[in-house]
Amino acid sequence: MAENNSLRVRLVTPEKIFIDGTADSVSLPSSSGYLEVLYAHAPLLAELGPGEVTLHGGDVGDRQLFVAQGFVEVLPDRVTILAESAIPPRDIDVAEARQELDRGQKMWNEAGDVARHYDEANRVIREAEERIAAAGRAGKTA
Amino acid sequence: MANVLDLRRRIRSVKNTRQITKAMKMVAAAKLRRSQERAFAARPYARMIASVLASLVRRVDIYDSDTGEAKNPLLMAREEKRVTVVVVTGDKGFAGPFNANVLKATHRFIADHTDFDIDLEIVGRKGIGVLRRSYGLSSAAEDEQQSQSRQPRTRKARVEIVGEHGGLLDKLSFEKAAELSRTLIERYASEETDAVYLVFNEFQSVISQRIVVERILPIKEIGKPDIAVATEMEREEREEMARAAQSAGVSIQAEDTRQADEEAAKFGTAQVDYIYEQSPSDLMGALLPRYIATQLYHAMLESVAAEHAARMTAMDAATNNASEMIDAYTLTMNRLRQAAITKEIIEIVSGAAAI
Numbered sequence: 322m323a324e325n326n327s328l329r330v331r332l333v334t335p336e337k338i339f340i341d342g343t344a345d346s347v348s349l350p351s352s353s354g355y356l357e358v359l360y361a362h363a364p365l366l367a368e369l370g371p372g373e374v375t376l377h378g379g380d381v382g383d384r385q386l387f388v389a390q391g392f393v394e395v396l397p398d399r400v401t402i403l404a405e406s407a408i409p410p411r412d413i414d415v416a417e418a419r420q421e422l423d424r425g426q427k428m429w430n431e432a433g434d435v436a437r438h439y440d441e442a443n444r445v446i447r448e449a450e451e452r453i454a455a456a457g458r459a460g461k462t463a
Numbered sequence: 464m465a466n467v468l469d470l471r472r473r474i475r476s477v478k479n480t481r482q483i484t485k486a487m488k489m490v491a492a493a494k495l496r497r498s499q500e501r502a503f504a505a506r507p508y509a510r511m512i513a514s515v516l517a518s519l520v521r522r523v524d525i526y527d528s529d530t531g532e533a534k535n536p537l538l539m540a541r542e543e544k545r546v547t548v549v550v551v552t553g554d555k556g557f558a559g560p561f562n563a564n565v566l567k568a569t570h571r572f573i574a575d576h577t578d579f580d581i582d583l584e585i586v587g588r589k590g591i592g593v594l595r596r597s598y599g600l601s602s603a604a605e606d607e608q609q610s611q612s613r614q615p616r617t618r619k620a621r622v623e624i625v626g627e628h629g630g631l632l633d634k635l636s637f638e639k640a641a642e643l644s645r646t647l648i649e650r651y652a653s654e655e656t657d658a659v660y661l662v663f664n665e666f667q668s669v670i671s672q673r674i675v676v677e678r679i680l681p682i683k684e685i686g687k688p689d690i691a692v693a694t695e696m697e698r699e700e701r702e703e704m705a706r707a708a709q710s711a712g713v714s715i716q717a718e719d720t721r722q723a724d725e726e727a728a729k730f731g732t733a734q735v736d737y738i739y740e741q742s743p744s745d746l747m748g749a750l751l752p753r754y755i756a757t758q759l760y761h762a763m764l765e766s767v768a769a770e771h772a773a774r775m776t777a778m779d780a781a782t783n784n785a786s787e788m789i790d791a792y793t794l795t796m797n798r799l800r801q802a803a804i805t806k807e808i809i810e811i812v813s814g815a816a817a818i
Contacts, residue, residue: 333507333508333511334508334637335505335508335509335637335757335760336501336504336505336636336637337504337505338504338507351740352740352741353740353741356740363738364736364737364738365737365738365739365740366515366737366738366739366740366746367739367740367741367746368740368741368745368746368749392515392746392749392750394515394737401511403508403511403512403515405637405638405641405753406637406638
């Protein structure tokens with residue numbers, strides 16, 4: 322087996338350890354764009370944005386999970402993902418995401434002149450949009 | 464003295480009560496086991512956040528070299544004049560001294576800090592019920608209930624309730640804890656409050672619990688709880704807990720988490736130079752609020768476990784008391800019956816002798 326060039330991947334949420342296994346490659350939604358991690362990647366620490374984590378190969382098979390906020394640590398032989406929530410894209414509640422989107426837009430309109438409120442509103446909007454998009458890619462429409 | 468029939472009736476009623484308390488004890492034990500598992504499952508995340516933060520702190524200058532002030536407001540300590548106290552109680556009663564202990568610690572904190580203005584943020588219906596009687600709702604909290612208008616707050620009393628969260632613990636999710644922590648952080652960052660304390664029942668294992676007053680904001684040192692006051696359990700209480708746990712089949716030892724903890728502690732601390740996708744101070748800014756949320760979530764999880772443990776113990780004691788009562792009543796009843804029989808025999812014998 323190609324034991325020596327597969328990554329050990331763990332996805333941890335506040336509730337539990339979601340995935341603990343190996344994979345040949347992992348693609349991650351960093352807050353500034355997607356990145357693909359293979360074996361022997363340089364050590365990296367990044368904040369995750371909303372998006373899908375995709376695992377290829379390895380003993381957990383191909384897995385795809387939508388994560389909202391979190392962090393990732395990449396070491397040459399190991400990837401550890403800390404995410405506030407993780408959900409398979411096909412389980413995403415599109416109606417709820419749309420509500421969230423509305424809430425975000427309302428927040429944006431009401432933010433007044435406080436920069437912090439705009440940031441918060443943008444975060445909510447982006448997360449909701451990504452959520453809807455991910456659900457769409459998984460072949461699910463509202 | 465009551466007659467045999469009365470006693471029999473009373474025994475039956477106590478037996479019914481015993482059945483109920485016994486069932487409640489078993490339910491509490493099952494819930495305790497589940498909440499213990501949840502608290503255990505939540506640990507890796509908490510550990511990882513703490514360790515990655517700790518390693519970032521070592522690498523990044525958190526203090527401005529010119530002014531000597533902390534760059535992130537959450538690390539900046541101010542003189543404490545207005546503090547927020549988050550009180551974590553339970554939603555239900557029948558849990559022995561559980562709620563009373565937390566509330567006692569809260570009252571003591573308020574009494575000990577007469578020079579502070581205190582805002583109360585209450586989690587759990589029991590705490591809301593009791594504290595509402597002593598302290599008024601703040602104008603801000605009233606506003607929120609009536610309209611959304613945000614006015615500068617006028618303080619009516621030294622101690623005010625700013626938030627109530629009933630039913631939050633029933634289906635506790637990280638999202639809810641994070642929401643509360645966002646409110647707290649916002650209040651701290653905008654200098655509405657100078658420190659945030661957490662009063663809750665810490666739960667390590669069935670026999671190792673304590674009431675803790677912990678300061679979660681400002682962050683003094685990452686990974687080390689900043690505990691202001693801690694009240695340990697009495698030996699008697701601990702023995703009672705252990706007895707109740709054993710009879711309900713709950714393990715009294717904390718699960719061995721050392722290996723998992725050690726592994727989690729390695730997160731983000733490898734002795735290599737990381738590439739930071741975002742600037743370290745941005746990462747720090749994103750991690751700190753999450754660290755607070757995790758602490759809050761963890762405190763709530765432990766409090767829930769402690770509540771179930773307390774309920775299990777209380778119901779175990781109630782079951783034992785009921786058994787004792789039944790024994791005592793049965794004894795009196797048998798004595799009474801025997802006395803009646805003896806009396807009748809004497810009557811017959813003396814009647815026969817008289818003839």
